[in-house]
Amino acid sequence: MALLQGAQSLLPPGAGERMAVGELDPPAIRAVDEMHRLCISRRASDMHLEPTPSGGRLRARIDGALSELGSVPATLFGQIVSRIKLLAGMDIADKRQPQDGHYHIDHDRGVFDARVSSMPTVLGEKLVVRLLDMRSNLPKLSELGLPHSLYARYREMVHAPFGLIVVCGPTGSGKTTTLYASLAERGGAREHLCSVEDPVEARIDDVVQVQVNARAGLTFALALRSFLRQDPDVIMVGEMRDKETAGVAMSAALSGQLVMTSLHSSDAPRTVERLLELGIPRHTIAAGLTGIIAQRLLRRLCEACKISRLATRDERAALNLGPAPIFDAGGCVDCAFSGYRGRVAVFEGLRVGDEMRARIGAEGSSANLRALALEDGFSPMAAHAAQRVGAGETSIDEVHRVLGS
Ligand SMILES: [Zn+2]
Structure with a gap:
């Protein structure tokens, strides 16, 4: 089961399967933290989390081009989506309408504003999170x-x-x-x-x-x-x-x-x-x-x-x-x-x-x-x-x- 980099420690076998509806699995919370860390350390401007037939994948836009950072198992994908929607103040029960929201990420490099949009696709919800470095040094x-x-x-x-x-x-x-x-x-x-x-x-x-x-x-x-x-x-x-x-x-x-x-x-x-x-x-x-x-x-x-x-x-x-x-x-x-x-x-x-x-x-x-x-x-x-x-x-x-x- 591959989840991003160093994934093994994030994902005990069977994680996600034990959860009751509406409850968030701690590995999902850790996985979202790990995604933030990974995307920000790679200087990504956008984080794409999208459903695939076998689960989901994470891609990031770095210097204007998308690159794949990892895959997410099907058992955890929905939980990760819910975690991000919850952070962004979106309605996690509504999976049929496009929504938007935002939250802040505290990182060693500063505070980032994360702007989330969701899109219901035939395979499930796709999220795009735009990462804005609020304290970046703006050029003159x-x-x-x-x-x-x-x-x-x-x-x-x-x-x-x-x-x-x-x-x-x-x-x-x-x-x-x-x-x-x-x-x-x-x-x-x-x-x-x-x-x-x-x-x-x-x-x-x-x-x-x-x-x-x-x-x-x-x-x-x-x-x-x-x-x-x-x-x-x-x-x-x-x-x-x-x-x-x-x-x-x-x-x-x-x-x-x-x-x-x-x-x-x-x-x-x-x-x-x-x-x-x-x-x-x-x-x-x-x-x-x-x-x-x-x-x-x-x-x-x-x-x-x-x-x-x-x-x-x-x-x-x-x-x-x-x-x-x-x-x-x-x-x-x-x-x-x-x-x-x-x-x-x-x-x-x-x-x-x-x-x-x-x-x-x-x-x-x-x-x-x-x-x-x-x-x-x-x-x-x-x-x-x-x-x-x-x-x-x-x-x-x-x-x-x-x-x-
Ligand atoms: Zn080089």
Whole structure:
């Protein structure tokens, strides 16, 4: 019977079978503690506990990729699920509705906020637990790894008195870290900084943070409207998901506040299309939008085991690489044999100047906006990724995995 690592001591034979309904087996409690310890020590961002035909398995997202950490016997799986649901304040009797909840984990590395969601599947309940390090050292704007020219432009946008800044990318691309660093850049006692988030991922000094609570009726739009009556200078809206939020955020940006938000869109020029889809009129976007940043996270090669080689002629041409060697992933104890340890961000960004405003207002397509941005010195994300490969920070395989070929 395998349960995670060092499982034997956790699981006496027959454990779980003796339990009465509703009672929690001590091995289940210990197994959950062990899962927390294992996931946090591996720096996992999410813990996935899912039913399988033979019981269950534990997987963790580490540096953006899922890896399997162990299996759970059928006799204990339900108990482990109940233990986590109980910790998270969820209804353990209800196994047929998706639920969510949260709890705290005390660990040597600090206090973690665990955000749980459950999903009833054909095999049983699947839980995903997002692990948020509430005391993690947030990087400053200068430490995000923005390309030099973009950093200077972006910093100007962040220090502008009003307007809308959009950070875009898929889930898990580091958008919130960029938004936090941008807010902190404006930090200090002289400004009223506030944020509406779902979830609040870390606490930031001098920022009034509000957690959205849909069940209690506290939506993004409602919190944003309330903040606007409280004389804010800068407002961060964790994500613009709906038309109402987008509308309120945009009118705040036009009426003297700096608004920062994130959006699911694939690249910087296409963000205008997404804003149109959210129901914001074209002329309003043209007037209010100040800048867009798009980003992804690439896994950083493990320094202890990365393997040097010469780039092929095709690779050199495609990535505009110099003659220096590049590196592939190896595998060693330091990186749990994944070849990677930690991550680096790649960015592209554009500032919306007068000409761009005119082009957006005049129904310019994404391709059209891209062409204008390129004339204005816009450097696509792929170029930044190629720089990272050239510097030995990541591999070509990883660039293909995240950005496509
Ligand atoms: Zn390694």
